Amino acid sequence: MSLAELEARIAAMDWTAAAAALDRDGHAVLPRLLSPEGCREAAAMFAEEARFRRRIVMERHGYGQGVYQYFAAPLPDTVAALREALYRPLAAVANGWAERLGRAVRFPDTHAAYIARCHAAGQTRPTPLMLRYGPGDYNCLHQDLYGEEVFPIQAVVLLSRPGTDFTGGEFALVEQRPRRQSKVEILPLAEGDAALFAVRDRPARGARGWYTAQMRHGVSPVRSGERTTLGIIFHDAA
Ligand SMILES: O=C(O)CCC(=O)C(=O)O
Numbered sequence: 253m254s255l256a257e258l259e260a261r262i263a264a265m266d267w268t269a270a271a272a273a274l275d276r277d278g279h280a281v282l283p284r285l286l287s288p289e290g291c292r293e294a295a296a297m298f299a300e301e302a303r304f305r306r307r308i309v310m311e312r313h314g315y316g317q318g319v320y321q322y323f324a325a326p327l328p329d330t331v332a333a334l335r336e337a338l339y340r341p342l343a344a345v346a347n348g349w350a351e352r353l354g355r356a357v358r359f360p361d362t363h364a365a366y367i368a369r370c371h372a373a374g375q376t377r378p379t380p381l382m383l384r385y386g387p388g389d390y391n392c393l394h395q396d397l398y399g400e401e402v403f404p405i406q407a408v409v410l411l412s413r414p415g416t417d418f419t420g421g422e423f424a425l426v427e428q429r430p431r432r433q434s435k436v437e438i439l440p441l442a443e444g445d446a447a448l449f450a451v452r453d454r455p456a457r458g459a460r461g462w463y464t465a466q467m468r469h470g471v472s473p474v475r476s477g478e479r480t481t482l483g484i485i486f487h488d489a490a
């Protein structure tokens with residue numbers, strides 16, 4: 253899949269619907285962001301050790317079970333293109349959230365400008381990553397925070413075919429509202445779909461205006477086969 257095709261696919265997504273879903277629910281799905289060929293090409297990068305700066309065996313840290321790897325700089329072209337092209341429409345949503353939550357922070361229009369802010373804050377290491385889960389593997393509920401600088405929305409692209417390449421392994425979001433019990437939501441994803449979701453918190457509408465809902469995400473145990481994902485986090489790490 254060429255960069256031009258990737259950029260065309262991102263531009264062709266229904267961003268009005270995605271922004272509305274993010275505002276309403278704190279998450280959205282971009283269907284078929286990557287073609288099947290694009291998914292195969294991306295998944296093949298997992299085995300190319302030189303592309304990554306750090307490999308994490310999740311059970312060693314109590315994060316779950318499975319392996320993930322952070323890309324080294326410079327990012328592969330497709331990953332950099334995804335990060336830059338997804339950023340722009342998400343920055344508009346993120347600014348709306350900041351306004352509703354009464355936060356002073358505003359996000360610039362381009363990812364290059366935002367990454368300069370991360371670097372100035374000492375967050376210089378790239379965070380885009382690939383994750384691979386085999387039978388029994390799972391990802392505990394967590395938040396991807398790597399310092400003070402946080403871009404409030406992130407993306408994950410499913411590179412495998414549910415039901416064919418793997419079973420189980422569902423992407424889950426848990427939302428904690430003040431003084432309420434937690435709500436869980438499973439996002440059904442097809443091959444190439446991207447889930448967009450709140451990193452840490454989001455504004456949710458209540459009877460008396462906006463309040464802050466805390467969000468965490470994770471993956472339920474894979475029952476069979478192999479599940480590979482590409483995670484796009486927009487802030488860099490300290
Ligand atoms: O594998 C997944 O679906 C979730 C990956 C994840 O936690 C992330 O991209 O931050």
Ligand SMILES: [Fe+2]
Pocket residue numbers: 394395396469483
């Ligand atoms: Fe994550």
